[in-house]
Amino acid sequence: MPLTTIEKVENYTLIEIEESYEPTVQEFIDAVTAYIERYTGRTFAEPDEEAEESDLVYDGNNGDEIFIDDAIEVTGVKIGDDELASTDYVVYPSNRLPKTRIILPYRIFTSGNQNVTVTAKWGYGSVPADISLAATVMVAGIINSQNSQDTDNREIQSETIGRYSVTYKSGSTQATDYLNAKQTLKMYKRYA
Numbered sequence: 001m002p003l004t005t006i007e008k009v010e011n012y013t014l015i016e017i018e019e020s021y022e023p024t025v026q027e028f029i030d031a032v033t034a035y036i037e038r039y040t041g042r043t044f045a046e047p048d049e050e051a052e053e054s055d056l057v058y059d060g061n062n063g064d065e066i067f068i069d070d071a072i073e074v075t076g077v078k079i080g081d082d083e084l085a086s087t088d089y090v091v092y093p094s095n096r097l098p099k100t101r102i103i104l105p106y107r108i109f110t111s112g113n114q115n116v117t118v119t120a121k122w123g124y125g126s127v128p129a130d131i132s133l134a135a136t137v138m139v140a141g142i143i144n145s146q147n148s149q150d151t152d153n154r155e156i157q158s159e160t161i162g163r164y165s166v167t168y169k170s171g172s173t174q175a176t177d178y179l180n181a182k183q184t185l186k187m188y189k190r191y192a
Helices: 006-012 017-042 127-150 173-188
Strands: 054-060 065-079 090-092 099-103 112-123 156-161 165-169
Touching: 006 017, 017 127, 017 173, 054 065, 090 173, 127 173
Parallel strands: none
Antiparallel strands: 054 112, 065 099, 065 112, 090 099, 156 165
16 A cells, blocks of 8 residues: 555645656655565555455464564464464554554463464554655655756755655755654664
8 A cells, every 4th residue: 555645745845746747656656655664564554344364474482472563453363273262362452553462361372483373464554644754755855856957966965765766955844854754764663
């Protein structure tokens, strides 16, 4: 799911993107989305009743708790071939998304390699507003780099995101926003 939209980019940059250029801007949005999700180690997805469940496999640790990838909803847990009842485990945090931990109140996750299977709808649960803004700022920077050939390059700061260049004028609000966007991504980075 894209982390920003053409409309948000237009509102941020205060320019109207020509209809013929919109497919290119959508490619920039898709590239920035992929970059952010790869960098943070998270999949930002809206909760969807029709989303497919899938299995991920984890190592048992002889403890009563394991950390899992971001999940919207956990629907099953197996240790080896033993499928647990939903009353045998507790998913945390209980009052918000994403779900990131499973605790067994009355048993342990038996030690072993890839012996715990978790069935879930995977993802972060929503696109946080600051992540959407970071994506918008980065896409605006890519668009600026396309237009920077016509400007005085002594004031231009440029960085690379994936295979794209992001450009802002030194001291501009967009340059500050770009630095803030990079900090935002660091706050959401998932460490294993």
